[in-house]
Amino acid sequence: MRTPRRRTASEQVSAALLDAAETVLDRDGAAAVTVRAVAREAGVAPMGVYNRFSNKDGLLAALALRAFDDLAAAIDVGPDGGPVDRLRRACRGYRRFALSHPARYTLIFAAGSPAADPASPVTVRGREVFAVLVALVGALTLRRGLDPVDAAQAMWNGQHGAVTLELAGVLQTPDAAASFEHTIDALIRGLQAVRP
Amino acid sequence: MRTPRRRTASEQVSAALLDAAETVLDRDGAAAVTVRAVAREAGVAPMGVYNRFSNKDGLLAALALRAFDDLAAAIDVGPDGGPVDRLRRACRGYRRFALSHPARYTLIFAAGSPAADPASPVTVRGREVFAVLVALVGALTLRRGLDPVDAAQAMWNGQHGAVTLELAGVLQTPDAAASFEHTIDALIRGLQAVRP
Numbered sequence: 001m002r003t004p005r006r007r008t009a010s011e012q013v014s015a016a017l018l019d020a021a022e023t024v025l026d027r028d029g030a031a032a033v034t035v036r037a038v039a040r041e042a043g044v045a046p047m048g049v050y051n052r053f054s055n056k057d058g059l060l061a062a063l064a065l066r067a068f069d070d071l072a073a074a075i076d077v078g079p080d081g082g083p084v085d086r087l088r089r090a091c092r093g094y095r096r097f098a099l100s101h102p103a104r105y106t107l108i109f110a111a112g113s114p115a116a117d118p119a120s121p122v123t124v125r126g127r128e129v130f131a132v133l134v135a136l137v138g139a140l141t142l143r144r145g146l147d148p149v150d151a152a153q154a155m156w157n158g159q160h161g162a163v164t165l166e167l168a169g170v171l172q173t174p175d176a177a178a179s180f181e182h183t184i185d186a187l188i189r190g191l192q193a194v195r196p
Numbered sequence: 197m198r199t200p201r202r203r204t205a206s207e208q209v210s211a212a213l214l215d216a217a218e219t220v221l222d223r224d225g226a227a228a229v230t231v232r233a234v235a236r237e238a239g240v241a242p243m244g245v246y247n248r249f250s251n252k253d254g255l256l257a258a259l260a261l262r263a264f265d266d267l268a269a270a271i272d273v274g275p276d277g278g279p280v281d282r283l284r285r286a287c288r289g290y291r292r293f294a295l296s297h298p299a300r301y302t303l304i305f306a307a308g309s310p311a312a313d314p315a316s317p318v319t320v321r322g323r324e325v326f327a328v329l330v331a332l333v334g335a336l337t338l339r340r341g342l343d344p345v346d347a348a349q350a351m352w353n354g355q356h357g358a359v360t361l362e363l364a365g366v367l368q369t370p371d372a373a374a375s376f377e378h379t380i381d382a383l384i385r386g387l388q389a390v391r392p
Contacts, residue, residue, distance in 0.1 A: 102307075106307075108366075109361065109364060109366060110306075110360070110364055111298075111302075111363060111364045111365075112364075113364055113365070113366055115366050116364060116365035116366050126366065126368075127368065130368045146378075149368065149369060150369055150374070150375065150378045151378070151382070152368070153367065153368055153369045153375050153378065153379075154354070154375070154378045154379040154382045156357070156361070156368070157354050157357035157358040157361060157375070157376075157379045158350070158353050158354045158357055158379065158383070159357065160356075160357035160360065160361055161352065161353035161354055161355065161356035161357025161358070161360070162353040162357070164306070164356065164357070164360060165305065165352070165353060165356055167307060168305060168306055168307045168308075168309055168312060169307075169309070169312035170304075170305060170309055170311050170312050170322065171349065172322075172323065172326045172345065172348070172349055172352070173345060173346055173349045178346070179346065179349045179350070179353070180353075182342075182346045182347070182349065182350045183349075183350040183353045183354065183383075185386070186347070186350045186382075186383050186386030186387045187354070187379075187382050187383060187386055188386070189385070189386035190381065190382030190383055190384070190385035190386025190387070191382045191386070194390055
């Protein structure tokens with residue numbers, strides 16, 4: 001899925017180490033992703049991990065880039081359908097990604113995210129993935145004067161709030177999927193110009 | 197502010213220990229709130245903390261109850277103003293609480309919250325505070341068939357998403373306050389019946 005061309009041996013080793021790091025992340029959370037833990041998981045000497053990723057921050061940055069790639073795939077709805085339908089499907093893909101990979105989701109969007117560092121390539125990648133949402137939201141007939149970036153941030157806020165409260169187990173409504181739909185419905189309605 | 201009547205000596209000790217626990221929480225996060233750390237902060241023997249709060253979970257539950265009291269005060273907008281204005285002011289109070297006390301906010305609404313345990317009194321208190329939002333949202337002229345509880349959950353999702361992405365430093369718009377307003381604006385518009 002990730003790389004159509006044949007990878008070099010060195011790339012294969014890096015990918016295998018990153019797979020091991022992702023296993024540690026998914027199982028034990030970002031705090032547990034250390035050079036030592038990843039080396040143990042991969043069955044290599046710590047130096048092998050250190051040589052490629054330097055330290056915990058390097059590992060988390062590489063994992064965050066991969067998580068953004070997965071998120072981009074999850075919200076890719078293709079060219080078919082009307083603007084509202086496409087946005088809705090992208091939102092549902094976003095929720096599926098968060099629920100399937102809570103540790104990866106938390107890594108990129110919770111406090112301590114590598115994407116909070118303006119100098120990080122993770123931040124650049126995060127902006128690219130956000131641009132997908134901006135394009136989807138910008139295809140709506142937005143209220144006069146509403147910037148698509150502001151509208152997309154509002155959509156994101158609603159989605160992020162819904163899935164994080166669901167993941168935390170503190171929703172006040174019994175049906176999390178229905179609550180997510182109510183949230184994106186209300187936002188899509190509220191961002192659009194009212195048709196006369 | 198908290199208790200108008202005069203407190204007993206025992207209540208004063210409990211309050212002082214809880215103040216110490218809150219200091220540890222605000223400074224070092226929920227993971228650091230141990231019986232030992234709170235005793236050290238309060239300058240008492242660990243047994244004094246243990247006798248009142250049993251363990252870390254007891255401390256976190258007491259802190260979460262206090263945080264919900266503070267949140268309830270922050271979103272209390274009194275009886276004046278129209279429904280939209282009152283809801284807006286409550287939302288702004290919610291954001292102020294989150295930004296002023298991120299560790300307390302995270303304690304009650306992030307993964308690991310005591311409010312995720314159905315048997316906890318914290319969950320009961322959380323439901324009471326949510327009921328304030330339900331009443332505020334229920335005062336709007338909601339779309340036909342939209343339950344005020346579902347509408348309030350949607351409002352909460354938007355607010356929670358906005359403040360947690362702001363706290364994490366990953367917003368894609370430069371003005372967090374404006375982004376928050378766009379989000380609650382869109383939700384309020386989207387939840388309401390369109391006036392003919």
